[in-house]
Amino acid sequence: MACSGCYSVNFMAVSSNPNKPLTSSTLLTSKLSSSYSQIPFSSLNFNSKLSRIQLHKSNTAPNSFVVVSGIKAEPLKVMISGAPASGKGTQCELITKKYDLVHIAAGDLLRAEVAAGTENGRRAKECMEKGQLVPDEIVVTMVKERLSQPDSQEKGWLLDGYPRSSSQATALKGFGFEPHIFILLDVPEEILVERVVGRRLDPVTGKIYHLxxxxxxxxxxxxxxxxxxxxxxxKVKLRLLTHNKNVEAVLSMYEDVTVRVDGSLSKEDVYTKIDTVLRNVLGQRQAAIVLLVFPCDMFGISTA
Structure with a gap:
């Protein structure tokens, strides 16, 4: 097969045209036969829906083809868990402000149903008043639908206070929703009770205060x-009993990606620890992007 500019081979990869000017100080240099080819990293065009390799002839290596393979990392997916009043809401506000993730609070979804007076809301309220978990068939559907919306898929998501049981975690996995990191806020029970009892809601703005x-x-x-x-x-003591009963089962399903954070610290210190964790996750995922360079004869292509 003679070279005439560009060829395609079925594979999950993308390419960069090495004939572009070298405008970046960050270069990929790979040995091709007896020549070298330099590709500006900034010129790479990554696409999350990749279907082929583009082979471009290089002026700097006239007897070779350059193939640059890259896979775009998925948007960040985070779960944050903790007992009632462990500080999840405060930390989620700080996380979404910096990382622009879609904040999905299972509790807010449930309370919206309760406020709307729906059948699901009525059933949910009965369970919440008893300190029990809301039936999976109610909450799983709401969370699944929210995670499936375009903004969550494109920007990534921060799932707040869910899943709360192994059955909920199993249901999420069944739908294909798994986190890159699972953050657990640890707070002593006496502090949690004090935080909950002193909380107050502004019905006009929806803002939560503490006396x-x-x-x-x-x-x-x-x-x-x-x-x-x-x-x-x-009610908070009932909720804590339920939380403590179920949290270990949930953690066992995400043990490989779980990070525990001391939630009794100041909100600034807690956020600093979480921010460090998230930056590390992003750094690891970006480093996983693969760049490869192959000689043309690997694909049986002639440069004559």
Whole structure:
């Protein structure tokens, strides 16, 4: 087969045209027969839906072809777990601000159903008031639908407070949703109870305050704050029993990607630790992009 510019071979890879000017200080240099070819890294065009290799003849290595193979890393997928009031909401706000992930809070999805007065919401409220887990058939469907939406698929997602049982984790895996990292916030029980009992909701803005740690800015806001029905000491202790009973089973399914973080630290210190973990994950995934260079005779192509 004679060379006439560009050939295609079925394979999961992409290419870069080495005839472009060398405008980047970062170069890929590979030995081709007795010649060398340099490819500007910035000129690579990665695509998540790859279907073929493009073979381009190189002016710097006239008797060879350059094949650059790369696979784009998937958007970041993160699960964060912890007992009620472990600080998940606060950390999720900081994470999404920096990493632009889609924040999906299973608790918020459930409370929206409760507020809307749907049949699923009524059933969910009965379970929540007893400190029990909401049936999987209700919550799994809501979470699956949210994870499947285009913004979650394109930007990546941060799943907050879910899964809460091994059956939920199994259901998610069955749908193809698995995290790159699973973050668990560890907080002593006495601190958790204090955090929950002092929480208050602003029904106008939806913002969560704490009477001790994060009080409202004005008397006007303070006057309209309400306590969520599941934020009493009695109910939080029931929820903690349920959480402790199920968390180890969930962790066993994600043990290879689980990182424990001390959630009793200040929110700034907790975030610093989480940010370090996420940057490491991204760095490892970016480093996994493969660049390969092959001589043309490997594909039986003549340069004559």
């Amino acid at each position: 001790k740690y994060s009080p409202p800015e004005t008397e006007e806001i303070a006057a309209r704050l309400t306590q969520r029905f599941d934020d009493t000491e009695e």
